[in-house]
Structure formats: structure tokens, C-alpha cells
Amino acid sequence: MKSLLNSANDLTRRQFAENVAKTCLGVSLMNGLAPRGYAAFEGSSKATQAATAKRVIYLYMSGGMTHLDTFGAVPGADTMGSTKTIKTSADGVQIGELLPETAKMMxxxxxxxxxxSTQGAHAQGNYxxxxxxxxRGATRHPTMGAWLQKFQGKGNTDLPGSVIITGDSKHPGGGFFEAAFQPLLLNDPARGLQNSRMPGSLSEGDFNYRLGLSSQLDQGFQQSYNYKGVKAYAEVYKDAIKVMKSxxxxxxxxxxxxxxxxxxYGQGNFAQGCLLARRLIEHGVRFVEVTLGGWDMHQDIxxxxxxxxxDLDxxxxxxxxxxxxxxxxxxxLVVLTSEFGRTPKINQNDGRxxxxxxxxSVLWGGGIAGGQVFGKTDKGIEVTENKVDVPDFNATIAYxxxxxxxxxxxxxxxxxxxxxxxxxxITSLFG
Structure with a gap:
């Protein structure tokens, strides 16, 4: 009976914290706000490399970006379809002809x-x-922004540790980490943080009075249920107020x-998301992800x-x-990646x-030695040199x-x- 009561109170507390976040910030926290576990550190790390990047802008091409028509282009290959290649600012490096502006920064x-990747379906590949x-069952694993904040803290204590600009509410977020490590989710970058300032009719004194009253009401609950989860949601409330006043x-x-x-930058959510990402990292947010969907081109590619x-270019x-x-x-470090590529063979519906x-995938800046291509394939079909598994790619970002x-x-x-x-x-990528 006691465990059932604790569970019910935890759910009530969770709903309250989510409502606070929505009311104060006008946005939603990721589904991972309700973590299924709390992490504890153990052991010491042998990977003590000095950081070459202070922050990350992570561009996710949702739906499976076609590699042969973009960055995995193979000049003259029969797997290229109608796409041609163009030269870039890097000697000997060519990419798809539809990316002329990006070519100037290679x-x-x-x-x-x-x-x-071992995952060929969207949800599994994305995760x-x-x-x-x-x-794996009920376990939700943290994403890179959450790991960064867990190990190194926030870049700006008044702002979220990481921000995800996407329409995908199923993003793994902070996984099993506490609520304080969950990213802030924005659907529309042009609207910014809605309802994030006090109403003009509410004075500072009235606002502080309400905060004090809320704290008094919570005090008994927090003393009775002295759990990490309860403390974590209280921190969400404090963070929301801190952002409002920053x-x-x-x-x-x-x-x-x-x-x-x-x-x-251009119009549209992705373009404006990239512009917002630049603004946020200037203000100390250390991890910003921006999604560009619509790459699932099974027909009429x-x-x-x-x-x-x-839009991307x-x-x-x-x-x-x-x-x-x-x-x-x-x-x-600017990262561009996707859950998988597209088939080298054009299908019967003129798609991949x-x-x-x-x-x-591509990495720019952040200590990366530019102007290089790592790994080879046989016309985009089979990896023939320097295979990189997904965890290796993410380890390179973490490195x-x-x-x-x-x-x-x-x-x-x-x-x-x-x-x-x-x-x-892949340590050889660094200059």
C-alpha cells in the first residue's frame, strides 16, 4: 500500500512540475522528464583528452538523408542516379551538386x-x-547534450543546458537522468520562449509572494517524501524562475x-532554428540540436x-x-547526421x-582537421575502408x-x- 501511495504522489508531483514548466516557459520538457532511474558515478576515466570543442550544434536529418546525393557522392558511379558532383573548397573533395553553399565550407x-548502423527502421535508427x-524495454538512454551537462555542467546557469528544436516529441532527451538534465524542447524557433515573462498586471512583490506560498505548500510534501525525484522536480521549478528573470x-x-x-539563413523552421542555435551558443547554451525532416524519399526523389x-544548403x-x-x-563542433542512408539502387517508384x-555524416570546426574524407565505400554500397559504427561516431563527438x-x-x-x-x-580526424 505504501509503495502504491509513493507512486501516486510521484506521478502527481511529475504532473505538477510539467505544468509549471509549461506555464512559466510556454514550452514542453522532453518526455524523459519522468526518468526511470537516476545515475550514480563509479570508477575513474582513462579518456582524459583535452576538449577541442566547447559546444555543439547538432543538425539531424530526420528520415534518412540520401548519402549518394549529398556527402557520399561518388563521381561517375552508376549508383548516383541523376545527381552530379561539384568541387568544394577542399582539394579533392566533391559533394552533391545540390549543396553549392555548403561546398564553400568543406x-x-x-x-x-x-x-x-544496425538499425534500419526510423524510430530505432533515430534512437x-x-x-x-x-x-531496451523501459530504459531510456541519455543523449549527448545530457551527458555533456552531467559531466561538465551548464555553460550559462540562467539558461537551459541543452535545447532541441524539433517537432519530434519522442526524442530520447536526457533519458534516465534527473529532470534537471532534460533538454528544453522548442517547436517553433521564430516564436522563442512563449509566456516566459511575468504578466504586466503582476508586480514583483505579488510574484514573490506567490512563490513563497508555493514553497510553504510544498514543504510538507518534500519532508515526507525525501526522494531524488521530488528534489529534481523542485529544481525544474527553480530553473524556470531563473530563466524568466535572466x-x-x-x-x-x-x-x-x-x-x-x-x-x-532563409525562412522555415530549420533555417530559423540554425539562426537561433547560433544565438543560443553565443549566450552559453552548450548543446543545440536542430531537426530537418522530410528525407524519407521512397518515391520521386x-x-x-x-x-x-x-533548405539545408x-x-x-x-x-x-x-x-x-x-x-x-x-x-x-557542428555535426550533421541522419539515422541511415538510402539504397544505392533507385527503386521502381523512382526513389531510394x-x-x-x-x-x-559530416563534422565541422571544434578541433576537426578540415578538408578530409574518412572511410570509403564501393560506390556507396559496401564499406571497404575504415568502417565507423554509430557508437564510434558519437564517441568522436564526446572526445x-x-x-x-x-x-x-x-x-x-x-x-x-x-x-x-x-x-x-576517430582520433585521426583532429588536427
């Missing part, structure tokens, strides 16, 4: 052409790419950018691909140029199907951030976890 990037772990709240306001800057690549090219001009690219066996790759954390179910499971970083 001297700062490294293409990984030998990625391989694996984000966490380095496959879906001068850095303007970081979420895209109206502060000039019309020329908006035009350079020739008709659909140009528009999708145009304009925003990505502008953001990389902007970061470089502001001196931020050197210690900002799911293909986890071999695909491409750039200086995270302890072999430090073991235990969940409440006593299961051991590391940042990227058994992934090994």
Missing part, C-alpha cells in the same frame, strides 16, 4: 563516408544514432537579428530532393560562414529506400568535448552505462 569539415544504445532570455528572441541575417537540399552554408566570421567555429549498411568515455554510471536498476557504450573515437 575546407573546415570532415566527411565520414563509412558510417554503418540509436542519438544514444549509441538500442531500444537578462539572457533575449537569446531566444530572433527579432533581435537584422533582416539581412534572416535573409542569409528527383522531384523532391532539390527543395530539401536547398542555404541555412547550413550561412551558419558555418557566420560562425567562422564571429570566431566561434574553432571551438564549436532505407539503407543502414553504409551512409555519410571533442573532452567527456570521459569510459566512466561508468549506474542507473537505479544497477545497470552500467557509458557515454557511447563501446564506441571508439
Amino acid at each position: 575546407h573546415r569539415g570532415a566527411i565520414i563516408n563509412s558510417l554503418s 540509436f544514432q542519438h544514444t549509441s544504445y538500442t531500444m 537578462e539572457d532570455l533575449d537569446a531566444f528572441d530572433l527579432s533581435k537579428e537584422s533582416p539581412e541575417m534572416h535573409e542569409a 528527383d522531384a523532391r530532393l532539390p527543395e530539401k537540399c536547398a 542555404k541555412a547550413l552554408g550561412a551558419m558555418l560562414t557566420d560562425l567562422e566570421r564571429r570566431g566561434l567555429l574553432d571551438d564549436t 529506400d532505407h539503407y543502414p549498411k553504409a551512409f555519410s 571533442a568535448l573532452g567527456l570521459p568515455l569510459d566512466l561508468v554510471l549506474y542507473s537505479s536498476t544497477k545497470r552500467p552505462f557509458t557515454v557511447t557504450d563501446k564506441g571508439k573515437p
